[in-house]
Amino acid sequence: MHIVQQYDYSRVYKGKIDLLSGLPSSGERARPIQTLAWYPAQKSAAPALLYGDYIRSATTEEVFARTDAEVKQLAGAWIGQRWGGIGAAQAEQEWRRPMWAVRDAVELPGKFPVVIYAPSFSASAHESADLCEYLASQGYLVLASPDMGAHECTMSHDIEGVEAQVGDIEFLIGYAHGLAQADMAHLAVVGYSWGGMSNVFAAAKDSRITALVSLDGSLRYFPELVNSAKYVVPARLALPFLFVAARPRSIEDLLAKKQDLSASLMNNMAYTDLYKVTMYPMTHANFSSEYQRFASDAGGFGEYSRAETSLAHSWMARYVHQFLNAYLKNDAAGLAFMNGTPEKNLVPPHMLTLESRHANGQPPTLETLAEGLGKRGFEHAGEVYKDIKSRHGDFQPSEESLRGWGYQLLLANKTGAAIEIFKLVTVLFPDSWNAFDCLAEAYQQNQDRALAIKHYRRSLELEPKNDNAAQHLKTLNAAR
Numbered sequence: 001m002h003i004v005q006q007y008d009y010s011r012v013y014k015g016k017i018d019l020l021s022g023l024p025s026s027g028e029r030a031r032p033i034q035t036l037a038w039y040p041a042q043k044s045a046a047p048a049l050l051y052g053d054y055i056r057s058a059t060t061e062e063v064f065a066r067t068d069a070e071v072k073q074l075a076g077a078w079i080g081q082r083w084g085g086i087g088a089a090q091a092e093q094e095w096r097r098p099m100w101a102v103r104d105a106v107e108l109p110g111k112f113p114v115v116i117y118a119p120s121f122s123a124s125a126h127e128s129a130d131l132c133e134y135l136a137s138q139g140y141l142v143l144a145s146p147d148m149g150a151h152e153c154t155m156s157h158d159i160e161g162v163e164a165q166v167g168d169i170e171f172l173i174g175y176a177h178g179l180a181q182a183d184m185a186h187l188a189v190v191g192y193s194w195g196g197m198s199n200v201f202a203a204a205k206d207s208r209i210t211a212l213v214s215l216d217g218s219l220r221y222f223p224e225l226v227n228s229a230k231y232v233v234p235a236r237l238a239l240p241f242l243f244v245a246a247r248p249r250s251i252e253d254l255l256a257k258k259q260d261l262s263a264s265l266m267n268n269m270a271y272t273d274l275y276k277v278t279m280y281p282m283t284h285a286n287f288s289s290e291y292q293r294f295a296s297d298a299g300g301f302g303e304y305s306r307a308e309t310s311l312a313h314s315w316m317a318r319y320v321h322q323f324l325n326a327y328l329k330n331d332a333a334g335l336a337f338m339n340g341t342p343e344k345n346l347v348p349p350h351m352l353t354l355e356s357r358h359a360n361g362q363p364p365t366l367e368t369l370a371e372g373l374g375k376r377g378f379e380h381a382g383e384v385y386k387d388i389k390s391r392h393g394d395f396q397p398s399e400e401s402l403r404g405w406g407y408q409l410l411l412a413n414k415t416g417a418a419i420e421i422f423k424l425v426t427v428l429f430p431d432s433w434n435a436f437d438c439l440a441e442a443y444q445q446n447q448d449r450a451l452a453i454k455h456y457r458r459s460l461e462l463e464p465k466n467d468n469a470a471q472h473l474k475t476l477n478a479a480r
Contacts (some may be wrong), residue, residue, distance in 0.1 A: 002037040003048065003057055005064045008171045013151060031439035033145045033171055034061045036125045038136035039181055040112055041105035048102055051293065052095040055079070060172060061124060061146040062153045069247065078206040082293035094255075094293045100133045113328040116169055118202075119194030120288065121218075122155040128192060128215075130289040131317050133244050138321055138358050139329075143172045147195060155194060157318050159228055165198035170206065176217040186210060186328040190320065191288050196243075200265070204236040213320055213381035215287045216246045223260050235363035240272035240327040242338075245278045246286070271363040273327075275338055276355045277319050281312040285293035289451050304423060312351055349416035364392035366401055376415035380426045399429045403438050415446045426455075433463035444472065 013031040017024060036057065052075065059074035060066050066074070078089045106365045115135055126132075126142040132142045149155045156310050169189055173241040188211040191199035196217020203209040219226060226232055243266060254261060266274065281304045285291045292310055295301065301309050325334030337345055342354055362368045372384040388393050402425045409418035422439035427437050442456035452478055456469040463469075 001103055001105075001136075002035075004035040004037060005060070006033055006035060006175070007031060008167070011167060015151060019152075030062060031167075032062055033222060034064065034125065035175065036129075036132070036144045037179075038042075038132045038142040038331070039137055040108040040110075040136060041102065042108055044102045044226045044421075046102050047098075049099045050095065051099060051129070053103070053130050054099070054124075055095070057126060057382045058124040058146070062148065071170055079294065086294055091294070095294075099129065100137060101129075107181055110181065111138055111139045111183040112174075113188070113324070114182050114183050114184060115142045115324065115328075116172050116176075116187070116189045117142055118165060118169055118189060118191035118199050119144065119147040119196055121147060122149075122153070123147050123193075123195075123288070125216065126289050127288050131320065132192075133322060134317055134414070135324070135407070136274065140324065140326075141176070141179065141183075143174060143176060157222075159225055161227060162194075162198050162201055162229075165195060166205065168203045169199065169202040173206070173208070184208070188213065188324055188328055190302060191217055193284065197222060197225070200226075200237065201232055203239060204229075204232045207236075207239075209239065209396065211241075211324065212237075213242045213323060213341050213416050213439060215244050215320075215344060216282075216284050216357075217243065217317070219243075219260070219265060220245075223263050223265070226265050226477030227263065232265070234265070234268045234270055234272075235365050236264075236310075239274075240273045240323070240365045242275045242277070242320065242323040244287070244473060245276060246282050246284045247280050250277065251333065261273045268434045271361045273358050274356065275319075275323065277316070278353045278355075279312050279316055280351060281309050281352075282316070286313060297318065311348070315347060315351060347376075361391065361420065364388055366405065370396070370405075373417075373420075378420040381420045382427065385424060385428075396428075398434055399435065400479050403426070403434065404439055404440065410442060410445060415442060419446060433459045433466055433469075437466060437469050438463065440472065441467065444476070449476055453467035454474060 007030040010157045014025045014029040018281050019028070034045065034057070049376065051157040055078050056071055056075045059071045076252060078097070083091070086468060094184055116134055117128060119125060120296040125146045137140050145168050147155055147165055150160050154378060155161045157166070162325045165445060173187065177184055189199035189202055189209055190213040191197070192215040196214035196414065197219045199212055199214065200217070200219055219439055266276070276452055283302060287294070289426060295306070297306060300306070322334045322337040325331040326338050339356065342352055369384060371380055372388070376384060402421060404419045406425065409415070419439065419442045422435065422442050425435040426433070426439055436455045436459040440459060442451045444452035453473065457475050459466050459469045
């Protein structure tokens with residue numbers, strides 16, 4: 001395991017004025033992204049990390065240059081501040097518990113699928129260290145950074161907070177590109193709680209993400225934030241998705257807490273292979289392995305025991321592993337596991353249920369239209385559009401996106417294809433002077449004088465002040 005201290009210089013973190021002192025901020029103001037990297041490594045005679053080493057790493061997530069004395073003091077206070085209900089003996093035992101990872105072990109040669117881990121609300125990068133170590137031991141390169149707000153270590157319950165974590169995920173993807181072990185063609189983002197919503201936002205923005213895992217993600221609990229991001233829509237989430245849910249709460253409890261039940265993005269995700277695993281012994285907190293270590297036996301696990309929830313936690317990790325095997329490694333056994341019943345997979349009775357559904361065709365997007373034209377030819381643009389429209393009545397690409405596509409084709413000297421796209425624009429937007437102006441330009445570039453004149457004239461009929469069309473008609477020696 002490596003610890004990498006780096007900054008995202010494209011984003012500011014510290015304000016001009018230090019809120020603690022009221023004085024001008026000193027030092028680096030860029031966003032700190034301390035990164036934990038777990039990776040397939042050669043066997044080492046060096047001692048494994050202790051869990052306390054992970055806690056020590058958390059003390060430098062916001063301020064890299066802490067002294068050894070500061071790290072020792074902050075790490076010692078960590079358990080008391082966060083897990084004050086446990087006894088000193090249990091705290092000491094967990095602090096000294098050996099892990100699997102070895103610090104800075106020699107990396108195995110080869111390329112490995114990349115997994116970004118996005119932590120829960122205001123949580124440290126190591127909160128699910130056991131899961132991250134396990135995945136690395138199974139041939140994955142796993143990267144994680146802490147969940148921090150846009151300008152302070154505490155996350156905020158708003159869209160700015162979500163976008164801050166999305167930015168961290170994007171940064172880690174960029175960082176992974178420079179790693180010798182990274183197979184960037186196979187990339188997943190695993191998120192827990194808040195991170196299990198931010199990773200969905202990230203996937204809606206970045207189609208390089210090829211699989212998603214949400215561990216009882218806030219996607220369920222903050223529908224208003226999901227709805228506020230207009231780009232987080234099913235058509236932009238056409239990738240395999242595993243949602244591992246905590247024990248369901250009652251309708252009465254949800255209503256009492258004023259949970260918004262009016263919408264579900266997951267219910268509308270028609271273009272993905274969707275698996276929902278519900279873990280009945282687990283509450284929301286049990287998805288954190290740190291919680292499993294430090295929660296008090298007196299009330300920390302409800303009607304279940306630590307052993308029972310830890311067993312459920314291990315099955316959660318197994319489903320994550322098999323899902324990633326299926327979709328990042330194209331592993332037939334992993335896919336069979338995901339499509340098998342819990343009984344067939346030898347899951348203990350009454351531990352979990354599995355619901356699944358497979359993707360229903362391709363999403364109604366410009367990319368789907370382009371793919372269809374790539375197969376059938378751009379001369380069939382109208383037919384391919386009508387085919388998609390017949391299956392998805394709400395498919396309506398914007399005029400701007402279509403015209404932009406047409407101009408890209410023109411710049412690539414694919415004039416015939418550009419003409420077909422601009423013809424489609426004039427069909428879909430018959431009152432747009434700009435659409436006819438674009439089509440006329442394409443015909444002119446194709447040396448088709450008569451059709452260029454015809455469509456420049458049509459553009460001028462729709463917009464008599466279109467000086468561009470008037471000038472081109474002069475160039476073509478044609479009257480308005």
